Amino acid sequence: MADQATPNLPSRDFDVTEQFFAELGFDRSYRDHNWMILKRGSLVLEFFLYEGLDPATSAFSCCLRLEDVDGFYRLCQRAGIPERNTGWPRLMAPKSQPWGGRMGYLVDPDCTLVRLIQN
Numbered sequence: 001m002a003d004q005a006t007p008n009l010p011s012r013d014f015d016v017t018e019q020f021f022a023e024l025g026f027d028r029s030y031r032d033h034n035w036m037i038l039k040r041g042s043l044v045l046e047f048f049l050y051e052g053l054d055p056a057t058s059a060f061s062c063c064l065r066l067e068d069v070d071g072f073y074r075l076c077q078r079a080g081i082p083e084r085n086t087g088w089p090r091l092m093a094p095k096s097q098p099w100g101g102r103m104g105y106l107v108d109p110d111c112t113l114v115r116l117i118q119n
Helices: 014-022 069-078
Strands: 008-011 027-031 035-040 043-049 061-066 090-096 102-107 113-118
Touching (some): 014 027, 014 043, 069 090
Parallel strands (some): 008 043, 061 113
Antiparallel strands (some): 027 035, 090 102, 102 113
8 A cells, every 4th residue: 555644634513524525425434423534535534523613713724636626626516515715615616826737625614725636
C-alpha cells in the first residue's frame, strides 16, 4: 500500500456530517462516539466530534485531489449545495488558477473549506 494521509476534520453533529457527505458518495467506514471515517473510493475523510465549534470562526480545511474535478462538482450541484460567496454549506465552480491548475471548493455544514483540485 502506498503512503497516504487523511484529513482530520471537525463535526458538530456526526449525523449531519454523514448525511451531507453521503450525498457526495461517501460511505461510513467507522463510527463511534468521538470519531467517524467516511470513504469514497480512495478518498478518506476522518471526523472528530467538536460540539462547541463555532463555524463562523473555523479555520479547518483540506484538499481533495480528484481525477474528475468537474464530475465531482456536478455531483455537488445535484446534491443541492448552493453556489454563493458566503454562508455554509456552499460551492464554487472549478476555475483555472494562476499556478496552472484547476480548483474549486465546497464548504461543509461546519464551515470546513474543502478544496477541489484537478489531478
